[in-house]
Amino acid sequence: MHSLFVTGRLISRALFNGIHNFSTATDPKLQQKTEPHLVSAVCGFSKERRIQRLVKGQFGDDAWFSAKYKSTDVLGVADGVGGWRSYGIDPGEFSFHLMKTCERLVKLGRFAPTNPSELLASSYYELLHNKKAILGSSTACVVFLNRENSTLYTANIGDSGFMVVRRGRVVRRSEEQQHYFNTPFQLSLPPPGYRADVLSDRPESASSDNFPVEDGDVILVATDGVFDNLPQNIILNELIKCQGERCASRLQMVANSIAWMARSLSFDETFISPFAERAFANGINTIGGKPDDITVILATVAI
């Protein structure tokens, strides 16, 4: 009799649990909460005004990628250093391959989801071991969104960077790493023999950061073509528009407008750009925008 009672209670509990679980599983709010992700859009322009061959993942000497693996969303930009052109080396090639390799490593899952600078480092060493010698140097910025703990992990070398906006305020912005004015930190694979003359920073010297994100946060990852030409308040005004935006096409419109503004201002010879301000602070008297390749990746956190 006793055993029958116990069994009956177990069965009824199991039934109740089943129903209970079922009802929570269908609750849309609860289900979404477990899956934060990034909604992203990309836009960019090459410095050259004439129309060039378009390759996905490349704007002039800039390169970008976005990829995801299991519980990590990854965005990255890189800006090839243009000085190599005079050595007969295509500066876009290094940045492009660096980003391509990062993308591949992410897709294969060969990275630590909390350590973006390690991804940059391993990507750099992969390039070194390619049969085809890919020479040049590049700045780079990689952002991970770890969905498990809703934390953003970032790594940045040089003057590309990211900016996170929450409810109309900039909550985090990358710091520029420069050796001296207009000479950012850079990853480089110089031709042998030039090593002594070339600035080359270890991939390990990337500045790393991590902080928790909230639903609706806007993340901008861009190359110096954006940050040198657009003052922060203009960028901010645009980014506020897409606070909490889930629709990729509206996000794309904002990305387009940021990239387009940056491009127009970069060719404006009378505009006092952030670049001109900094040049002035360094005792160089210049005015106007800084014509450069422009890449904008815009993303919102959807939780």
Place this chain on the structure above:
Amino acid sequence: MDTSERFFPVEDVFKMQYLEQYVQSVVHYSSRYNNQLNYCYSPTNLLGKYEKYPSYGDFPEAYFLRSYGKWWRYSGSAQKEYRPQDFDLLNAEDFVTLEFGSAVVPREVFIYEVYNPGAVIRIWGRLSSDTKWHLLWEGFPQKCAATSRKFTPPLRKINSLINILRIEFNQSHLDYHTAIDGVLLCGYQPRTIIKFELIRRGLTQNKLATSSNSATVGYWETNRNCVTLNDKLAFDYINLLPNEIILKVFQCLDLKSLSRCAQVNRRWNKLAQDQTLYRNISLKIYWYLVNEQTLDFFINKIQNVKKLDLSWCNQYQISFNKRLDYDYHCKILSLLEESSRTITHLSMNDNYFVDSDVLNKIVCCKELTELRLHHTFNWIRWPKDQLTKLVTLDLSITNIIDEDLIQILMANPNLEHLVLDLCEHLFMMNSVVETVTLFNKKLKTWSSWKTDSLTSDAVRKFSLCSNLEELDLGWCLLDSVPGDSLAEIANGCKRLKRLILSQWRGATDQSLMPIIISCKDLTQLDLIGIKNISSELCEKALFRLPKLRLLDISFCDGVRQEEVAIWRQQYPHITIQRSCEHTVTDYM
């Protein structure tokens, strides 16, 4: 084949799900182009869906084998067959073992080959919880056109579950490295555990009335079809022969035939077990049959053994049966102990069971002149005890560290061939080279592919090894400048036949010129990825080196394709390699 006529596919009896799956993990491999941590050219590129197919070219995203053609077999450090009568008709040189997510009854295998296809010669299948390998397909290496290929060999019809594939390669006919982008296994998956167990245990056999096991011929299995004695001719002439003659004949037999002879009659059985027949033993080509009983059989007959080859004999490596593992390991230990007095040649390439215990036994074999431990990774420190008579030492893809290597080098003054490819734990190559120049004056072959702690100062020291014939320094000086080190080598090593300088990105015409002027015996010259060399240098090399047979100038941007085409016509006896990755647009 009468068995195939009676074959009754298991999927017709059970309802099963057709499943297509790509590789989940790489279990084992014998050849690798790059370091372990790099993904370029590595075996891990086989994971998941193919990426480059149907493009054709030298892509870092595919899996590359280290060697191609006959060039590696010409090398002085190459292994000579220990028992020539036991040869593999298809001559498997390398293998890769791949694991898939779910066990299926295999019906099709697709191999995506993106560069120099045609090297696959055998496909084996196995269930990870089982120890029996099933041969799914074998065939001669093929000459293929220079396009990418989806290779779909006709598989043997078997009704066994498989989640591990082993692909064997023979690239000796290829012009250049072969590359594989992915492997797809298609087959039927049992839907329930009961069906899974039924198929796994072969209990469907009676129902299907087939003997699917004919794929693998048992090692000591009786093959009764061979013995068809006609009663009228039953008089046994061979029995009149004296034992010595029969033994002489037996000496020419391979192990498989010997095992058959042992089953003829008592006298033959006794003779076939004679110790003199087992002076040289090579079990490499029977790797799929070697188990602890096989080793047990040899333990009694091995007292006078000279050469022993246990390469690839990893029977239990992937199974999860620790007890079998342990038994097998113990047998290897006692086998080495029994043979320690006389053995001179030992090869245990790609053998998972080589660990510090086995190494301790190996260093007790004081007569050893040749030791090959290619790709054995379960040991870290070399034992304190030393071998002293080594002539050939192959430690490629092992965890040997500088300190131990230096001790070995100092103890073996007769060393002639040293292979240290892809040893990633060597950080002080300069002191290793210094030790070699002081203690190993007879050195003929040095190979240190992809050991990047070498500097140009150390390279210069090689000039003191005047007997050097082969020098493989590929990928060693990635981004430093060789300076005058090559000129020094040209001065010191006049007998150089083979020189590999892949990716010496700092080398120039000027630094390479002395080699071309002084080393007249050069037959192979490898200059992959040296951007700075000009076509004049290549022309001089082709013209001035009378014995040159192989010149590799892949990824040398300073040399134009049209010039290579002209040289190929001018020097038809010289193979000029010119491999190219396709341009960026192929990424899309």
